[in-house]
Amino acid sequence: MGDQRQQTGARPLLAQLLRDNDRCSERVLWLRIRIAQKLQETRELVIGAAEDHRDHLLVYLFAILLPFYPIDTGTQRDLAALLSALAFVVFLFWHLNLHYMNIVFAMRGYRVFTVSPPEDNNPLTGRASQVLITPRVALASGERIIAYRLSDTVYFEVKK
Amino acid sequence: MFDFKTVASVEFGVGLEEGDEQRFVIVPVDQSVQTALREMAVATGEAMSEVDDPPRPYEPSQKYGGVEHLYLPLHDGMAAQIRYLHEANNLPVNGKVMSNPANIFCYFARMIDTNKRHLTAIRRATTFKGIVKSRLVQFTTDSLKLVPDTVFKLDSDFDLLADDEGVSILRPNGFEFVGHLKEAILAAVPANIKLVQQDLSFVEFTSIQEYASQHSRAARYLASIRAQKEASNIDKIALLRLCENTGVKVQDIKGKIVVEPTSVMDFLRVLDRRLYRIELVKGLPESFRAANRSKIEKQ
Numbered sequence: 001m002g003d004q005r006q007q008t009g010a011r012p013l014l015a016q017l018l019r020d021n022d023r024c025s026e027r028v029l030w031l032r033i034r035i036a037q038k039l040q041e042t043r044e045l046v047i048g049a050a051e052d053h054r055d056h057l058l059v060y061l062f063a064i065l066l067p068f069y070p071i072d073t074g075t076q077r078d079l080a081a082l083l084s085a086l087a088f089v090v091f092l093f094w095h096l097n098l099h100y101m102n103i104v105f106a107m108r109g110y111r112v113f114t115v116s117p118p119e120d121n122n123p124l125t126g127r128a129s130q131v132l133i134t135p136r137v138a139l140a141s142g143e144r145i146i147a148y149r150l151s152d153t154v155y156f157e158v159k160k
Numbered sequence: 161m162f163d164f165k166t167v168a169s170v171e172f173g174v175g176l177e178e179g180d181e182q183r184f185v186i187v188p189v190d191q192s193v194q195t196a197l198r199e200m201a202v203a204t205g206e207a208m209s210e211v212d213d214p215p216r217p218y219e220p221s222q223k224y225g226g227v228e229h230l231y232l233p234l235h236d237g238m239a240a241q242i243r244y245l246h247e248a249n250n251l252p253v254n255g256k257v258m259s260n261p262a263n264i265f266c267y268f269a270r271m272i273d274t275n276k277r278h279l280t281a282i283r284r285a286t287t288f289k290g291i292v293k294s295r296l297v298q299f300t301t302d303s304l305k306l307v308p309d310t311v312f313k314l315d316s317d318f319d320l321l322a323d324d325e326g327v328s329i330l331r332p333n334g335f336e337f338v339g340h341l342k343e344a345i346l347a348a349v350p351a352n353i354k355l356v357q358q359d360l361s362f363v364e365f366t367s368i369q370e371y372a373s374q375h376s377r378a379a380r381y382l383a384s385i386r387a388q389k390e391a392s393n394i395d396k397i398a399l400l401r402l403c404e405n406t407g408v409k410v411q412d413i414k415g416k417i418v419v420e421p422t423s424v425m426d427f428l429r430v431l432d433r434r435l436y437r438i439e440l441v442k443g444l445p446e447s448f449r450a451a452n453r454s455k456i457e458k459q
Contacts, residue, residue, distance in 0.1 A: 039190040046249035117250040124248035
């Protein structure tokens with residue numbers, strides 16, 4: 001009886017926690033955008049090559065939907081396994097710099113591009129790729145875009 | 161011309177010296193710092209106009225005062241380091257570098273106006289010491305905040321402004337330091353010799369090149385002679401006469417002027433119009449060496 005109560009109570013609680021966690025991360029991201037806008041944290045990005053990473057959304061969906069699979073969380077061991085899997089997903093998002101991935105962006109018509117700097121024989125030009133969240137459907141080489149800085153590698157261009 | 165009234169973006173960055181290497185990084189700043197940087201750039205332009213308008217061309221051989229108004233085209237070899245910074249794309253961002261201000265040798269602002277014109281303003285970091293507070297709001301932003309205490313001292317103006325056309329210099333010392341002019345001029349000696357030699361085919365340049373490669377003042381004279389095209393159309397007889405009148409030891413061997421090693425500096429001064437003779441008192445000619453001179457254009 002006790003086990004049954006634990007099983008029926010733990011699953012909705014966990015799902016609720018995950019949903020809250022997802023909403024919380026979205027709120028933090030939108031808050032960061034609003035702060036960047038308020039502080040006018042803009043910079044110019046020059047496009048060398050741009051790759052559209054819509055496929056990253058699949059990773060996002062997989063990670064977000066994973067906890068909703070009917071995994072038995074009735075025992076402490078199963079619960080620990082699920083939490084470990086979730087921690088692993090969070091770690092991957094953080095480590096692979098995928099924290100910008102958000103279904104809300106896609107629903108609002110934003111695309112996520114990985115932008116490489118142009119090859120220009122200038123020894124000071126940056127070499128690292130940046131992530132640009134933009135309403136544009138394509139980015140041309142040589143294009144200059146003023147975008148808000150969300151982190152050292154993630155930038156956001158506002159829809160006009 | 162850059163429009164300070166329609167600035168669309170302001171970036172702040174620092175130049176770091178790490179051993180023999182230098183690198184430039186962007187440091188995120190909030191709107192109050194951006195406004196301060198814009199005001200500094202405006203003040204720099206005003207200070208330049210007060211000194212001299214229009215600006216005089218920059219000459220590396222000239223001994224300048226602390227504040228001048230000089231100009232150098234952006235694609236001149238002497239402006240190479242400034243051009244690299246002005247034209248660099250997607251400079252790396254790193255706010256953490258402010259934790260060690262001792263490595264910072266300069267700071268700069270890069271601005272863009274709504275017409276997509278770019279301006280880079282640079283200042284040598286002489287008063288850039290002290291405690292730097294960053295990451296005031298760590299979780300949501302790591303931008304530097306302008307706080308009432310003097311924790312991060314910005315100067316009142318910049319040493320130079322660079323746009324897509326050229327470099328306007330307010331403080332030649334700052335420009336020479338940030339632009340690595342000494343190294344650039346010494347490295348340019350062979351190329352400058354080659355260009356000057358085309359105009360002075362009757363001069364043997366072997367000893368001059370050897371000397372100028374090791375002495376930065378001689379290399380500066382050479383760069384100035386090349387930049388101002390001072391060697392073109394020089395008359396050999398007039399050159400020999402001026403050398404004789406000013407005590408520059410040269411020999412005419414098989415139709416070529418060979419400069420004695422002890423007279424290389426003075427020979428370069430002759431070409432750079434810094435050694436001259438006047439005779440205001442009849443029968444008493446006087447020779448002079450000019451550390452600073454400017455050409456009087458015909459009215």
